[in-house]
Amino acid sequence: MSDLFRVDGLTKSFGGLAVSRAISLAMAPGERLALIGPNGAGKTTFVNLVTGQLRPNAGRVVLNGEDVTSLGAVRRVRKGLVRTFQVTRLFAEMTPREHVTLTVLQREGKATGIIGRFLGNHTVAEEVDDLLDVLGLVEKADRPVGEIAYGQQRLLEIAIALALKPQVLLLDEPAAGVPSSETPRIEQALARLPASLAVMMIEHDMDLVFRFARRVVVLAAGAIIFQGPPAEVAADARVREAYLGNYANARRVA
Numbered sequence: 045m046s047d048l049f050r051v052d053g054l055t056k057s058f059g060g061l062a063v064s065r066a067i068s069l070a071m072a073p074g075e076r077l078a079l080i081g082p083n084g085a086g087k088t089t090f091v092n093l094v095t096g097q098l099r100p101n102a103g104r105v106v107l108n109g110e111d112v113t114s115l116g117a118v119r120r121v122r123k124g125l126v127r128t129f130q131v132t133r134l135f136a137e138m139t140p141r142e143h144v145t146l147t148v149l150q151r152e153g154k155a156t157g158i159i160g161r162f163l164g165n166h167t168v169a170e171e172v173d174d175l176l177d178v179l180g181l182v183e184k185a186d187r188p189v190g191e192i193a194y195g196q197q198r199l200l201e202i203a204i205a206l207a208l209k210p211q212v213l214l215l216d217e218p219a220a221g222v223p224s225s226e227t228p229r230i231e232q233a234l235a236r237l238p239a240s241l242a243v244m245m246i247e248h249d250m251d252l253v254f255r256f257a258r259r260v261v262v263l264a265a266g267a268i269i270f271q272g273p274p275a276e277v278a279a280d281a282r283v284r285e286a287y288l289g290n291y292a293n294a295r296r297v298a
């Protein structure tokens with residue numbers, strides 16, 4: 045299987061603190077990968093390095109065989125490397141349909157000043173409907189975002205990310221801050237993501253991680269300490285010590 049996306053020796057320090065220690069990782073089209081690790085392990089820093097919010101001290105980011113390390117975040121998005129953030133960045137007064145429509149128009153390079161014309165544009169409207177449907181947001185499509193549940197706001201962020209037509213999608217804690225009553229909705233939506241999309245999810249909810257991912261990568265103190273299928277990761281002594289101890293014990297007792 046050829047790599048869609050790869051990082052080689054990605055390294056970053058903040059002053060004397062080494063936060064990313066020569067991380068190397070590859071993803072194939074359609075992969076479902078979870079990046080886990082304790083608080084401060086360097087997961088968000090890794091995503092920032094991959095997507096161009098941060099520059100590495102050393103190492104490369106390669107997408108479709110092209111070295112994109114010197115490109116800024118916006119150009120990486122145009123090439124298909126897209127992320128969501130831990131905290132939502134939505135406009136409370138705007139509806140989900142407006143958010144997604146604006147994103148599609150932006151992607152297509154249409155001027156927002158003539159948005160009214162394009163809101164009636166059949167192709168754009170159909171694409172927006174499809175995206176809202178994949179994320180289970182059809183019923184709330186025309187409500188102001190400030191009035192919909194937080195879990196649905198998180199799903200809208202994923203819809204916006206998908207509207208950018210990613211090849212690789214990085215989800216930074218999609219269930220963070222979401223009440224447990226709403227996490228099944230997130231799980232259902234994640235199960236409906238396009239099959240060819242490579243998805244990397246950072247998440248602390250281990251039930252969600254183990255159901256979603258086919259491969260789990262464990263980061264501790266800026267380095268990968270283990271990677272493998274969920275069942276093997278949960279059984280690994282180093283991982284239990286670094287991160288999963290409480291989860292594994294809780295499962296044994298349950």
Ligand SMILES: Nc1ncnc2c1ncn2[C@@H]1O[C@H](COP(=O)(O)OP(=O)(O)OP(=O)(O)O)[C@@H](O)[C@H]1O
Binds near residue numbers: 061081083086087090
């Ligand atoms: N801009 C920065 N300047 C200095 N230190 C930073 C900066 N960003 C992150 N750090 C430090 O780098 C380390 C890794 O942080 P990071 O946010 O990447 O971890 P994380 O694994 O995503 O943690 P969490 O699960 O809590 O979100 C932490 O010690 C953090 O304090």
